[in-house]
Amino acid sequence: MTQPPPWTRGDIDAALPDDTARAWFDEALADAACAAEAPQAAPSPYLAHTWELRFAAAGRHCGHNNADAVRTLLLVEARAGLETLTRLYQHGSAAERRAVLRALPTLVEGPHAVHLVEDALRSNDTSLVAAAVGPYAAAHLDPHAWRHAVLKCLFTGVPLDAVASLAQRAAGDGELARMLTDYAAERTSAGRDVPHDLGRALTLTGDKPKEL
Template sequence: MTQTAPWTRADVGARLADDAARAWLDEALADAARAAQAPPVESSPYTSHSWELSFAAAGRHCGQDNADAVRTLLLVEARAGVETLTRLYRQGSAAERRAVLLALPALVDGPCAVHLVDDALRTNDTRLVSAAVGPYAAAHLDPHAWRHAVLKCLFTGVPLDAVADLAVRAAGDAELARMLTDYAAERSAAGRDIPHDLERALTLTGEQPQRPQEL
């Protein structure tokens, strides 16, 4: 399933291949909901709930194409807090980490989960980078980190369409324009093409892209 979070239970159910997968999802979501209603318990790095086993097994039961959506639904149903999200991210596979990143806008109001975005942006995994630059990053990354996130997308080939609120945050950003111009000049000097996305981002800052020989 393409990356279009947030998903609904109906969206996901319609995509599942058979009744067994839908029954598995119903039980997994019910388990997550029970965990959300349970009294809080003393937490530790080793604390986990049964729904987290379903979080890990989502691809096996519902298909890899649906795993992002299923995992995101489970996190939302369980009302996972930053501590749980951080643990699942640290201990999870790349696919599980991606689901945590996609769920952040629905679960975390403030910047207290920015460390997860920062970690994803230090990788060269394009699916993690793409998930990291969504609405949560747009709302909570500081200007310096956000500019470097845009450059990271260009370095790794992640389309800038993945960057939430790109036009809003890029508008009038002279420092981003400088960074983009410097990167374009480096590519031009190395005889490499300048990505169309770079020119588009530069235009959004209010600067006009120059021809490669002018950079």
């Protein structure tokens, strides 16, 4: 079941720095809506749809702090399909990839875009990892992949607050508890600090954390 986008048009309008940025945003949304109403074949490598050009330029026109939200809403407004999402992810910058990942719960029904989440989880870019462990991953990653996603967050320093539905998925997960305990033991034996989030995750599994 798909979910509403994380940001509304009103949220983004309120955050934009000035009327020039708001006008650009309104035009970009209109372009995306036109693409949704009259879908065409995938653009050639030499000529992207206007809304896709705006997708790439969002940071320049709306400010880099707002670009993730703008890009995500453009994808939703264009009703981007899996083929388009995959292409934009594969050819995009890290910022553009984050937007694709954040749009997945709204645009993709079922596990068909899991390959994009798995690719992001192979990255060492913490912003991509954080975007990858959102609601789409919570709904569609299989248990093995999801446990490794939690470990990836601990490895890279991504706060476990980024992991959607952590409490629900971790509850009663004995294998996750074992993995967390083993990881803590490895860190301790190597004289390294244990990530502060690890004890909380272990508690969520139902296992009683030892002194970490």
